[in-house]
Amino acid sequence: MENPYLDVDKKVLSEIYTSSEPLDNLTILCDVYGSRFAGTPGDKDSVEWMVKKLKEYGIENAHYENYQMPGWIRGPAKLEIISPLERQLECISLPFGIGGEVEGKLVDLGDGNVDIYEKRRDEINENIVMVSSRNPIGLNRHLHRREKYIRSVLAGAKGWIFVNQYPAYGPQTGGVSPIIPAISISYEDGCFLSRLIEREKIVKVRITTTDKNIDITSFNVVCDIPGTSDSKEYVLAGSHYDGHDISQGALDPASGAVTIIEMARVLNMVKDKIKRRIRLVCFGAEEVGLLGSYNYVEQHSSEMEDLRFMLNLDSAARSGKKGIILHDHPELETFMDRIAKEMKADIPYFQRVSPYSDHWPFFLKGVPCGSGGDPEEIRTSTGRGYGHTKFDTVDKVELSHLREAAANYARFLIRVANTDEWPARRKTQQEINEFVKKQGYDETVALETRVKNYVRTWEKIPPETKAWLERKSDW
Ligand SMILES: [Zn+2]
Numbered sequence: 001m002e003n004p005y006l007d008v009d010k011k012v013l014s015e016i017y018t019s020s021e022p023l024d025n026l027t028i029l030c031d032v033y034g035s036r037f038a039g040t041p042g043d044k045d046s047v048e049w050m051v052k053k054l055k056e057y058g059i060e061n062a063h064y065e066n067y068q069m070p071g072w073i074r075g076p077a078k079l080e081i082i083s084p085l086e087r088q089l090e091c092i093s094l095p096f097g098i099g100g101e102v103e104g105k106l107v108d109l110g111d112g113n114v115d116i117y118e119k120r121r122d123e124i125n126e127n128i129v130m131v132s133s134r135n136p137i138g139l140n141r142h143l144h145r146r147e148k149y150i151r152s153v154l155a156g157a158k159g160w161i162f163v164n165q166y167p168a169y170g171p172q173t174g175g176v177s178p179i180i181p182a183i184s185i186s187y188e189d190g191c192f193l194s195r196l197i198e199r200e201k202i203v204k205v206r207i208t209t210t211d212k213n214i215d216i217t218s219f220n221v222v223c224d225i226p227g228t229s230d231s232k233e234y235v236l237a238g239s240h241y242d243g244h245d246i247s248q249g250a251l252d253p254a255s256g257a258v259t260i261i262e263m264a265r266v267l268n269m270v271k272d273k274i275k276r277r278i279r280l281v282c283f284g285a286e287e288v289g290l291l292g293s294y295n296y297v298e299q300h301s302s303e304m305e306d307l308r309f310m311l312n313l314d315s316a317a318r319s320g321k322k323g324i325i326l327h328d329h330p331e332l333e334t335f336m337d338r339i340a341k342e343m344k345a346d347i348p349y350f351q352r353v354s355p356y357s358d359h360w361p362f363f364l365k366g367v368p369c370g371s372g373g374d375p376e377e378i379r380t381s382t383g384r385g386y387g388h389t390k391f392d393t394v395d396k397v398e399l400s401h402l403r404e405a406a407a408n409y410a411r412f413l414i415r416v417a418n419t420d421e422w423p424a425r426r427k428t429q430q431e432i433n434e435f436v437k438k439q440g441y442d443e444t445v446a447l448e449t450r451v452k453n454y455v456r457t458w459e460k461i462p463p464e465t466k467a468w469l470e471r472k473s474d475w
Pocket residue numbers: 240252253286314315357
């Protein structure tokens with residue numbers, strides 16, 4: 001098949017494969033600015049650095065945009081077994097939990113399937129729940145950590161322990177809501193506590209957390225490769241740049257953010273060959289509820305209609321093929337087949353919708369979207385592994401994966417921006433509602449309303465919980 005973009009492709013590929021910019025940039029983002037967790041000093045500093053870098057690459061309109069959001073500051077946490085033996089276990093608190101000291105009987109809920117909280121309500125009430133990060137077997141949707149937390153609160157739990165399902169990676173982090181103290185422990189300590197309960201029946205523990213929920217400002221880094229035509233239509237690719245505060249967030253998400261920056265660098269070199277504008281965004285605050293992308297969509301709501309396609313490249317340099325997960329767009333398959341042949345590239349695609357990254361706020365507005373991914377990985381993946389632990393470090397990311405990601409996705413974007421017949425269909429509100437329902441997402445929103453109503457009946461409500469009650473949905 002003839003390739004109408006052969007010269008452009010040669011320029012883009014030779015630039016990518018004769019430079020190490022993305023790995024150099026990733027090293028700076030992680031080693032100099034740390035986690036870039038929303039509200040930390042490294043958040044703002046890394047954003048300023050990314051803008052400076054993009055300007056050095058010649059992208060004049062690079063800038064950042066602000067938004068206010070609920071933030072969270074980690075304090076030291078303690079988990080003590082108080083009977084039948086005395087011992088202290090290593091733990092970390094979970095983002096958006098509240099500071100406090102709670103004591104009670106430990107209730108082991110295993111994987112914490114949906115109906116177990118009501119079933120064991122008598123045991124859970126006024127006590128401390130322990131639940132694994134693992135998805136319950138047989139449940140055909142992803143049971144989010146927050147849902148397990150909220151269901152525990154509704155059953156009367158006053159403290160919450162999240163157990164990493166992956167051995168040898170320590171505690172796993174992830175956000176909850178400011179209602180009760182919540183901590184995370186390693187797989188091994190979780191197994192130890194399970195054995196202790198099995199043997200001794202009654203195990204009492206004390207959790208002490210010192211975290212603070214405060215309002216903060218975070219950011220989105222935005223730049224454009226202008227198109228040569230005067231079409232209003234444009235294409236957008238993005239990845240979040242914020243990691244969890246306990247981690248360098250190197251693979252998730254910095255590998256995605258530096259892929260966006262690398263694409264900005266090389267696309268800018270062929271900008272006279274790009275018809276429609278390509279917008280590139282590094283979103284903040286994804287790990288704490290997709291707040292960067294929700295704010296972006298709100299601040300740019302009038303531009304959603306002209307957006308041809310949103311490509312989300314969260315954790316773009318994962319091992320495996322650099323393909324595209326289309327979020328239910330079978331009408332794009334002929335286009336994908338054609339460009340893969342034309343590019344002579346391995347860029348497989350498949351169809352799936354998931355709500356857990358920055359494409360979701362765009363999806364909810366009907367924008368056609370997709371995410372970087374490998375169809376094969378869905379079959380062979382062993383799960384999150386070191387993700388969301390302190391072991392997501394620079395050494396996990398390989399230049400070859402960064403290069404292939406930038407190469408495939410930059411060439412994909414050129415073709416989406418240039419084709420005159422773009423076949424993607426915007427979803428109707430009804431289709432979107434159906435998807436939301438299928439994901440069990442409407443259930444989780446209803447669950448949040450339930451827990452808010454329940455907490456309002458408390459005699460004493462901590463001030464941080466009060467502030468959360470007044471906020472709109474966390475989901
Ligand atoms: Zn991510």
